[in-house]
Amino acid sequence: MMTKAPFEAVVADHGATVLRVCRAVLGSHTDAEDAWSETFLSALKAYPELPAEANVRGWLVTIAHRKAIDVTRARARHAIPTADLPERAGPDLEPSDDAVWRAVRSLPPRQREVITYRYLGGLDYATIAELTGGTAAAARRAASDGLSSLRARSAAFTLGIDE
Amino acid sequence: MTDSTELTDSAELAERLPRLHARLEREAAAAGLLDVAYRLLDSPVGQLLLARTPAGLVRVAFPADHEHVLTTLAERISPRILLSPKALDEMAAELDAYFAGRRTAFSVPLDRQLSHGFLGQVQHALSDIPFGTTVSYGQLADRAGNPRAVRAVGTACATNPLPIVVPCHRVLRSDGTLGGYVGGIDAKRLLLDLERA
Numbered sequence: 001m002m003t004k005a006p007f008e009a010v011v012a013d014h015g016a017t018v019l020r021v022c023r024a025v026l027g028s029h030t031d032a033e034d035a036w037s038e039t040f041l042s043a044l045k046a047y048p049e050l051p052a053e054a055n056v057r058g059w060l061v062t063i064a065h066r067k068a069i070d071v072t073r074a075r076a077r078h079a080i081p082t083a084d085l086p087e088r089a090g091p092d093l094e095p096s097d098d099a100v101w102r103a104v105r106s107l108p109p110r111q112r113e114v115i116t117y118r119y120l121g122g123l124d125y126a127t128i129a130e131l132t133g134g135t136a137a138a139a140r141r142a143a144s145d146g147l148s149s150l151r152a153r154s155a156a157f158t159l160g161i162d163e
Numbered sequence: 164m165t166d167s168t169e170l171t172d173s174a175e176l177a178e179r180l181p182r183l184h185a186r187l188e189r190e191a192a193a194a195g196l197l198d199v200a201y202r203l204l205d206s207p208v209g210q211l212l213l214a215r216t217p218a219g220l221v222r223v224a225f226p227a228d229h230e231h232v233l234t235t236l237a238e239r240i241s242p243r244i245l246l247s248p249k250a251l252d253e254m255a256a257e258l259d260a261y262f263a264g265r266r267t268a269f270s271v272p273l274d275r276q277l278s279h280g281f282l283g284q285v286q287h288a289l290s291d292i293p294f295g296t297t298v299s300y301g302q303l304a305d306r307a308g309n310p311r312a313v314r315a316v317g318t319a320c321a322t323n324p325l326p327i328v329v330p331c332h333r334v335l336r337s338d339g340t341l342g343g344y345v346g347g348i349d350a351k352r353l354l355l356d357l358e359r360a
Contacts, residue, residue, distance in 0.1 A: 006199075006233045006244035011184060016176045019183070033183060040187050044196050047242055 004052045007044055014057055015040075018064045020120040024104050025068035025112075035071045039064040061121035062131050065113065103153045111146030114139050188247040198241035200250035201233065207262050207357075208350040211327075213251050216240065219272030220254050223325050225346035239277065258327065264360065267294035269328050277324035281312065285319035292333045295358045299337040321345055327354065 018039055022032035043063055050059065104112055110132075117128045118139075125136040125143070132139065191197040199221070201214040212229045214222040214236055221240065224232040237244055248255075253271055260266035278286040285307045292298055298306075304316045320331040326345050332354040336342045344351035 003234055004237055004242045006237045007242055008201075008233070008244050008246050011187065011245070015180050015183065019176055019179065029179075033179070033186075036183055037186055037190060041190055041194065041196065044187075044191055044243055044245075045194075 004047075004050075007047055010043070010047070010056055010060070011040060014060050017057065017121060018060055021061055021064045021116055022068050024116050024120050025065065026071060031071050031075065032068070035064065035068040038067045038070070042067065055127060057121065058123055058127050058131060061117055061123060065116065103150050107146050107149060111142050111149065114142040115146045115150075118143050184246075188245055188249065191243075191245060192247070192250065196243055197245055197247065197250070198243040199236050200245060200247035201236075202246065202248035202251045202255065203229070204251075204255050204258060206258065208327075208346055208353055211258070213254050213258070214244075215251055215254065216274045216276075218274035218276075220251075220325065220328060221274040221277060223327055225326065225350065261327070262357070264357065267358075271328075273325060273328065275325075281307070281309065281315060282319040282322060284308065285312075285316050286323055286325075286329060286331075289320070289323065289329050289331050289334070292330055294330075297333045297335050297355070300334055300342065301337050303334055317343070330354075333358075 015036075019032065019036050022035040022039070023029065026032045026035060039060065043060055050056070104115060107115065113132055114128055117123045117131065118125070123131070125139045128139040129136040188197070188200075192200070195217075197217075199214055199216055201212060201222075204211045204213055209226040211226070212222070212224040212232055213220065214224075214232075222232065222236060233244060257266060257269050257271055261269070275283070275287070285303060288303060288307045291306070292303075300313050300316045300320075301310070304310050304312045307316065307319075309315070316334070320334050321343060323329055323331040323345060326332070332344060332346075332351045334342065341348055341351055341355075
């Protein structure tokens with residue numbers, strides 16, 4: 001029988017990855033940190049039932065992706081329409097990463113999901129296909145299309161991604 | 164894994180994560196999801212691991228193998244375990260005071276769920292041995308209700324989940340020699356000297 005690691009080891013091993021995923025989806029550091037906290041709280045709650053042989057990283061990345069989307073929706077609900085859109089100063093954002101996040105966020109959902117899982121979550125295409133449905137080949141194609149799109153915006157340069 | 168996962172500066176992430184961890188500790192405790200909290204404590208007998216449940220202090224471990232201790236806690240109590248020093252401030256303060264010679268008994272609540280059966284009975288009896296005194300393995304077997312179980316008493320001491328706080332170091336051989344100790348014989352000698360001073 002496999003033994004399950006103490007949850008502390010899960011946080012230590014995957015905390016940084018989950019924060020990267022949350023930031024990729026949300027951009028804002030404050031929102032990303034809310035999503036990070038909700039991800040690990042939710043994971044802690046479900047952890048005793050997680051099978052010992054489960055892919056913990058993939059499981060966390062999936063929760064993180066869902067929580068990040070929850071935060072996005074909550075923000076959209078609370079948004080007040082205004083005639084004049086203020087220039088987003090974004091003191092929360094790292095200038096160097098801002099463009100990348102914006103570019104990733106502007107991709108179609110399927111590409112954004114696959115890129116986030118692949119390049120932030122570090123998951124392989126077979127695992128991504130398990131999480132999102134479809135085949136590994138389709139996931140690879142979506143990532144490739146997403147990267148072309150990012151490259152067209154010169155963001156891939158910042159990503160430093162090689163196919 | 165590729166290097167291309169480095170979207171953001173790792174150093175900046177490393178700086179954020181401790182704050183997020185502290186927030187998780189608070190929120191997990193508030194939500195009743197922190198089944199086991201632990202911390203490390205430097206002491207004259209080495210770096211101790213202290214673990215607690217909501218009920219009280221459940222484990223004190225000598226430096227040998229803290230990772231193994233945590234894995235065992237995950238199996239026997241719950242895998243919902245976080246490093247959460249604040250949750251053990253009171254316990255750490257009492258141990259610090261004990262090692263500084265300012266405290267002769269502990270008042271923090273104990274969770275004795277890791278003590279079972281006859282060994283558990285012996286481990287409970289250990290708590291009645293006053294500071295600065297010692298008993299023999301035979302006398303303790305007597306007190307636990309089975310005078311012939313001297314060997315089992317030795318086992319109970321060796322597997323005491325709460326050493327120092329539950330004072331198995333106060334049990335000696337009937338000829339007055341030290342016998343064994345879960346934290347090593349030097350630690351036993353140090354604790355007995357500390358209590359004699």
